[in-house]
Amino acid sequence: MKSLFILICAVLSVHIVIAQNTFNAIIRNDQNKQTLAGATATIPVLQLTTTSDSTGHIIFKNIPNGKFTIEVTYIGLNKQEKTLTFPLKHNADTFEFDLEPQEGELAEVTIQSTRTNQKIQDIPTRIEALPLEELDEKSTESPGDIKMLLGETTGIMTQATSAVSGSASFRIQGLDSRYTQLLQDGMPLYAGFSGSLSLLQVSPLDLKQVEFLKGSASTLYGGGAIAGLVNLISRTPDKDPEFNILLNQTSANGTDASVYYSRKWTHFGTTLFGSYDYNGAYDPSHDGFSAIPLTHRFTINPKIFFYGDAHNSGWLGVNLTYENRLGGDMQVIAGHADSLHQYYERNRTLRFSTEFVFTHKIDSAQQFNIKNTVGYFNRDLGEPGFLFKGQQLSSFTELNYVQNGKTTSWVAGLNAITDNFTALPPQSDLSYHQATFGAFVQNTWRAANWFSVESGLRIDDNTPPPSQPANGLFILPRINALFKISKELTSRIGGGFGYKMPNLFNDQSEEDGYQNIQPLNIGNTKAEQSYGLNGDVNYRTALGDAFFTVNQLFFYTRVNHALILENNAFVNTPGFVSSQGTETNLKLEMDELSFYIGYTYTDAKLNNAGNITEQPLTPKNRVSFDSAYEMEDDFRVGIESFYTSPQLLSSGTTGHGFITFGALIEKSWKHFDLFINSEDLTDLRQTRWGSIYTGTITHPDFNDIYAPLDGVVVNAGIKIKLLN
Template identity: 45%
Template sequence: MQKIIMLLLLAANFGVTYSQEIPKDSIKQKEEELDEVIIQSTRTSRTIINTPTRIETIDAEELDEKANMRPANVSMVLHESTGLQVQQTSATSGNASIRVQGLDGRYTQLLKDGYPNFGNFASGLSILEIPPLDLKQVEVIKGPASTLYGGGAIAGAINFISKTPKEKAEYNFILNQSNIGQTNVGIYASQRKGKFGYAILGLVNFQKLYDVDHDDFSEVPKSNNFTINPRFFYYPNQSTSLMIGNSLTKGNMKGGDIQAINGNSDGNHVYFEQNETIRNTTTVEFDKKFENKNSFKFKQSLSFFDREIKIPNYQFSGFNTNAFTDASYLWNKEKHTVIGGMNLMYDNFKQKNSSALDAKSFTTGVYIQDTWDISEKIKLENGLRIDNVNYSNTNFSKNQTFFLPKIAAVFKINAKWSSRIGGGFGYKIPTIFTEKTEENQYQNVLALNNVKAEQSIGGTVDVNYKTSISEDLLFSINQMFFGTRINKPMILEKEGDNLFFINASQPIVSKGFETNVKFIFKEDFKLFAGYTFTDAKAKYLTVNQFLPLLPKNKLNLALIYEKENNFKLGLEGYFTDKQFLSNSTQTPSFWEFGFMAEKTLWKHFSFFINFENFTDVKQSNYKRVVNEPHNNPTFDEIWTHTEGFVCNGGVKIKL
């Protein structure tokens, strides 16, 4: 009971619900449609208006716009969302991680259709290997999400939800070309016929070396990769479905000294960084619905990730196996929706040519969550997960049990006002695969020794207001407050040439707020504004406690004018405040702007062009990212764009 009271107090102090649904036909119709957005990440299939957990949605329309800008992966979808930050971790390879509420990427759980196959050795490349072409929705939970998703969801969870086949066939094709030498060709096809259905995604990406500041080092690495993801569906009757899918992604990225990569090496031109990866994920999902609206779901995934990192005179490679099994049952009563289940997760990393960093973990978890419709205006959600985790490496083995309670509530005050409150506990088991070690290609990193899991408590509170200012103008605002405390955080220490992890005695504390405002005029003009204030500190530091590479203030602006099935214009602006680097110096603040246009012709064909960062903000405008000597360089931390202005355009076909 004391823990539950603590959760309520924490959430009340810090932390609320915003959804990015966009009007289509009329203000009145859209207000009705807003209630009908179905949320999958809580596993209850409830509408967003009746879900106590705070969830933001990025819908198919916005995903389609972002695919114009970056068809290869979802980084642009996340980069331009309020409260999310895509952090590039390598100047030459382009690797990146996603931060929520200012916390490192390892604290956010990335999911594809609810499967957590993107952690550990794969984490630095994960968002670069998820294409947006087959997505119908992205759901973002900010704040603790461990009750349903277990370890790693301290800062939140991001669930990328794929399209499923319908009776009407869907065929999408995209061809994109950019001024920095990127070519993308993608196709998505799906259809359901009677008891059978299929969906298939195919995407090929090519990128040439790009050196915007002519310093002989690439800002964008040379790369080629492809993804093929077929899924097959069987519907023996109206209440039962079976899905079997397999996703294969293969990539090769090589950046560094332009002459060395082009085969013109000499004593002064030798540096490169190469990443070769193969990811294969097989998924099986069985869903059975009963007459009383109850349902049973079984999910199984098996993922293999093979990666090799090469730089001059050094190589690091490994093979990561991840298996996930989840079985759950959903009860629908008159005023209660209860979901309970259990899952198993196995993760095993094997280093090639050495066993020094081998590590594995096995997690057994059980969970239950009850959503109680107390009245039409108040809905309460309580949950509890119990995880038992055994993790080990060549130095030690540890077993820990975690109790993860959660509480959330939504209050629908009237037709215009609503509010949400929520809080919960989380944990993250120790791993050497972090943003800092990724930057160093895992050189001189020692195996973990006698460290404990990081544990957290966090919460959010928000208030929503929406109204029709006039017959043609819809206005809405969401104000959210958040707070997270991570105890015993894992920090990287250095002794001589060796790097090793310890548990810090003092916590990391992140708190702040987000403000999201929308104006929609005559269904055609849409203005979005999002502001994020983040105050995140590492209390174990004695001088500057602010987390590095984290702006305290960020502002997102977007103005869109659209005539449905005709054309679309968009102007975007983003302000990023000063950031501290690891050496406690500060970066300049900066604005960046973008413009996109899309024109539909002959109903099924459209052409698009995108001017991303047309003000040409890039880090080399202030100082070279690469430091001498040329044949053995070091690199500054990445705090803004490295490639500068990017123009791309192409054609889309939708049949």
């Protein structure tokens, strides 16, 4: 009997040993086929759980015979299940789980501004991006320009530089617009004399992505990016041709018509964007001055793409924009000037630029890139008894080498920037010529799955040099680190140096119309130099079928030798400008419904030889709220609201705090979309609090513009999609 018992136990033991099975699988994102590290795999009945490694692989051991369900989950992707019977026919096989993005999740965003084309979640440098899906919404709100697009972004504020002409600049984290760069495909096309009109001459319809880098970015793109940069990424031809037409009409006498066409063949492709934008002079306050000027603008932007082989590709583009903008006294605009009604502001501009990009791929990990742009900008700025005419010829050329490895990526390059401004009589003495030659190197080191570092160094040499440093030489380091603390929690911290060469173009000179400004002697003026620090924490988690995201940013920037205008002359202050604050972004996504809240706190000060004052036109508190309900390719409705706190004005008084509201409704069919959008539904206008000028209607002296002037504006239109 004892022998029989031992035999039965031995048989059972052998059976148990034989019944221990192994399961191998690889986890991928179904959309881009990228492997997923940190995905969770579970066999609920057996209470077994594991996570995928850095290569996306999972393994379960000691699985008994039987039928079991394996569940795989990853934040932002749909859960996938496989029910299998063990033992498997081929126990050594590796199974595949391809997880699909959940409804409402945006496609993965690839960032171009750091030149390495990495996924946004893997870059140590903090960058925000608006992908094509969000740009499509912005194009229905303001098809003719990107002024609204930037003004509604947390941490960025648009600032009117004219009360009657609609010109505006943008500021990042409370710093003057001259400390920011506006790039197109990584190339500076909108600097200098064209700065206050640039936001009004770019259409969101020609863009596939907008990238925001807040904080010092001079190491990436040279002088001027002290506060940060905005990189506008152009649309490129896709495998399916597109032919879209947009027609838009506003209640403020505005009309927009634009067309976009793209097509890709085996070795060539093309995109063509063209638009005509018109606005009649508009005075909702009936104070006699235009809140929106009389405007005519034509734009055409064709590009040719070539795909020689697997190693060589590139594109060539041309941009031509002409605009005639007339603001001021409504009676003068209508052609009925008399001895009392004489004031006007006229801007005639012509922009012509070329863009060239070429890429040679050595292999899957290495490539050379060449970029070049040459731009010509002509502007006539006229007021009664005064005319300022100038021509700006600029160029940018860059050669860089990119090497992407498993743990380390390198970017090294050279670039040359020229800027030649010729002021025509009678202000010929305001002309200047500058050239910058730079070299840079950048390294991204993925030290571990949870930690990576991006560092860089740039050396720029400027001619003619400022008074200090002696030879116009600037050495600009930066470093940023990314911590992936868990699947839900990440953090970034970083900082860098920056500089800005002195020139005449900033918000104050634009507001003064360049009248009576004294010539700038670069050799006797110091360059503005800065350092900046920032850090953020990002938390994202699933709440049932919903997703909640919170991002908290802290920033500080200090600019030494700040250039200020005193007695019509630009001088370096014996002190510094500093800006510090926080940004908070909260987002909740529930299937078709989403909510967003953004808050910015900014404390910007000027320290002038120990005399500390607040920077004017910089509200300390700004809050934005957005809610949208969207059924993809069918219906979209959204509401938004913005609060701006009281702010110091240049007169020493304080402006009012205010709240604005907006709403959008859009219905989509296969070949066309209909939309209606409204801004400032409560018809809030600065003119409700008093006159926007002092003096007489003949010789007005305009106050700071810090709140809307055009009041409630409704626009409606149609998008026609002919090749869908």
